[in-house]
Amino acid sequence: MKRYKWKKVAACIMAAAMRTAQRTPAVRKAPPPLRRFPPGNEGIERNPKYISRVFKEETQEGILDYMNRLRIKKARTLIKSGKFTLEQIGEMVGYASMKTFRRAFRKETGMTPAGYRDSLL
Numbered sequence: 001m002k003r004y005k006w007k008k009v010a011a012c013i014m015a016a017a018m019r020t021a022q023r024t025p026a027v028r029k030a031p032p033p034l035r036r037f038p039p040g041n042e043g044i045e046r047n048p049k050y051i052s053r054v055f056k057e058e059t060q061e062g063i064l065d066y067m068n069r070l071r072i073k074k075a076r077t078l079i080k081s082g083k084f085t086l087e088q089i090g091e092m093v094g095y096a097s098m099k100t101f102r103r104a105f106r107k108e109t110g111m112t113p114a115g116y117r118d119s120l121l
Helices: 003-023 048-059 063-081 086-092 098-109 113-120
Strands: none
């Protein structure tokens, strides 16, 4: 993809990531290929399917998979700290229900959050 098109797509994804970060404190990083582009074109509107396709072409990973991976990474850090319950951690990283949190955690790590916590002891 030509650099000028990628800059516009990067700005759109960056804006979407910032909106998500405002709702989900655990997801505050821009995807790695976007870190080299400064924010500033937040007003550019693109078709979400196009943005998703370009993101996947550039990162070999879907946007939702990337966001979930970041959430679970943060959840693992919070579990290691031992300061919060699993329900609190699930809510902190942006999952509305414990069931969804468990499912995503198991998909990413191969074990449940409780199993992960127990393996640390």
